[in-house]
Amino acid sequence: MTRKTHYVVGGEYADTGFTAIAPGKVLESHGPFGEKEAYDYWRMITGRTVDNALVRYTIQDETDAELAVWYVVGGEFADASFARMAEGRPLEIYGPFARKEAMERWRAITGRTVDNALARYTVEQQGEMDLRRLAGG
Template sequence: MKRYWVVGGEYSDTTFTRFAPGKDEVRVGPFGSYEEAQKAWSGRAWATVDDAHSRYSILTEEVGAAAPTRYWVVGGEYADSTFTVPAAGKTLERLGPFATAEEAQKAWSGRAWATVDDAMCRYRIEIEQTAGNG
């Protein structure tokens, strides 16, 4: 069984590697389906659309028997440079899962380089963190 979480928050800069001083990770969920989590993610993304330092993503947790960590490449063409809403008539690609970060990095690099001249395209790697919570 899978559970989905929306995680993120306000970061110190647009590398999205460290949370802003005094800020902690926000974790919303769990949700029983990816679609439910995506709705919650959309709400968080729109609520912080004017804050370039805020970012949220969806993580997946495997409940029950331990499962390996998997990696996904997610992205595509966005409506604007906030990279929160897909362009009209477009849906985000979800490539994977990949068993290793290196495999995901290679796939991400291929998609990123294929769209390097399109300022409205962006791809990211999402980690599907699984845990055996029996």
């Protein structure tokens, strides 16, 4: 039997496109919850943040086979050592995604940045992301 778990995922985004977390913020993931508990938590957290148009939370359902969460992480770096982000450029984090969707997003982003030798993006699993390494800090 497949067990289904639910997570409340979100936070403050850079803009109302809700594709990139705001600079200095992190994507929040709360759970796992049962279905009712996830809805109750979502209702509580969205009630507290209703006045901020840049904050969004969603309920994500996952079966045991889908528990791996992936992100596309990167941006424009200062030089070809890819050790630190370019001046005024934040570390970009897109997700969470299932692996297939993360790869599709990575292809779309790298296709748009192919002419920029200092842009680099990777697909990272949630538990293995080292944001300090990725941001060059």
